[in-house]
Amino acid sequence: MGALIETAKRATLAGAPQPATVRAPEIEPGVGCDFDSYLLTPDHALDERIARAKAQLGRDAVILGHHYQRDEVVKFADFRGDSLKLSQQAAATDARFIVFCGVHFMAESADILRQPHQQVILPDLAAGCSMADMAEIGQVETCWAELESVGNLQVVPITYMNSTAAIKAFTGEHGGSVCTSSNAAAVMRWAFERGERVLFLPDEHLARNTAYKMGIPLDRMIVWDPDKDLGGNTADAIRAARVILWKGYCSVHQRFLPAHVERVRRAYPGIRVIAHPECRWQVVQMADDVGSTEQIIHTITAAEPGSTWAVGTEIHLVNRLAKQLTDRRVMSLDTSVCVCTTMFRITPQHLLWALENLVAGRVVNRIAVDDQTRQWAKVALERMLSLR
Ligand code: 13P
Ligand code: SF4
DSSP states (O other), rough: HHHHHHHHOOOOOOOOOOOOOOOOGGGOOOTTTOOOOHHSHHHHHHHHHHHHHHHHHGGGGOOOOOOOOHHHHHTTSSEEEOOOHHHHHHHOOOOOEEEEEEEEHHHHHHHSSTTTEEEEOOOOOOOOTTTGGGGGGGHHHHHHHHHHHHOOOOOEEEESSSHHHHHHHHHHHOOOOOEEETTTHHHHHHHHOOSEEEEEEEHHHHHHHHHHHHHHOOOEEEOOOOTTTGGGGOOOHHOOSEEEEOOOTTGGGGOOOOOHHHHHHHHTTTEEEEOOOSSSSHHHHHEEEOOHHHHHHHHHHHHOOTTTTEEEEEEHHHHHHHHHHTSSSSEEEESSOOOOOTTTGGHHHHHHHHHHHHTTTBOSEOOOOOOOHHHHHHHHHHHHHHHO
């Protein structure tokens, strides 16, 4: 594995690098690539150097930034968005280098959708996602085999964008699709036109919230615990289920609780609560609005001046909205800071390091999904992108 990592990290612009599957947790950012000197670069020197490197690269590089990214990084993004918008952007761009200021699964998806002349770079390879790590391919294969052992259930798999390329490939190969938080309902409808049941990976909460909103009662949903036989269910319960929810969650969004909604409603009469659908079902039920990061931004931006909002999502997005929309009050639903610590790993130093290496003719931290995985993962991603 070490050799593969080195291949990916030392790939040069002149010689086409060998695709290698690079997994975030096994790699130290910047190893062997002179990253340490960037750590000593004072913050005040960064903006100018990042802007200069970006200008030198011109149309050769595009920077994509997720809404949870810190301000010092996201301000350099050519395109900002939620997971859906960024994947559409990754598929549409022509730049040779896609520098993804997001997390590992987003960069993998960009690599799956890219054109042959493009390469995808994740400025810190340790920017992973704890939710994506909650579904391993071996566990999913076991789950599928166990479901088949129960009978001909006609299960269509859906995987949330927040999953590894291997899970996306599994989904594509088994007639399913990827979804994001902004199109989960459309993808679920598509799946029910093709089968009797949905296996939804890896976010239990997004699956429950989406299915419930579509009119599927809670007692027709079961949770699949990969550490238990039959996911902790009886064969009869599986046969009765319409949606099988993988037992995974986002460590940021699961922190928002019903008590937080009660507290803000008491403290700020008339407040509106908006939650991301990765939040627990009870929180989503109590919220006034629910939506992806892009939808949250749109809803609050379009709201009445003077309105007050409590937002159940990552703190960088909430703080940015509060700073930008000074004629309305925007606060986090939870007063203790809910930060996506892996997204936070991408610092301006990492961005600068990645860009200046590109200027010098070196590709560092390339994300390269192997061809076999790419083939089926692309099928699953394109199924999603073809749905309107
Ligand atoms: P969206 O930006 O698609 O709403 O997803 C949020 C998220 O958790 C990204 O990891
Ligand atoms: Fe993963 Fe949650 Fe961070 Fe999104 S917010 S990248 S789901 S840990």
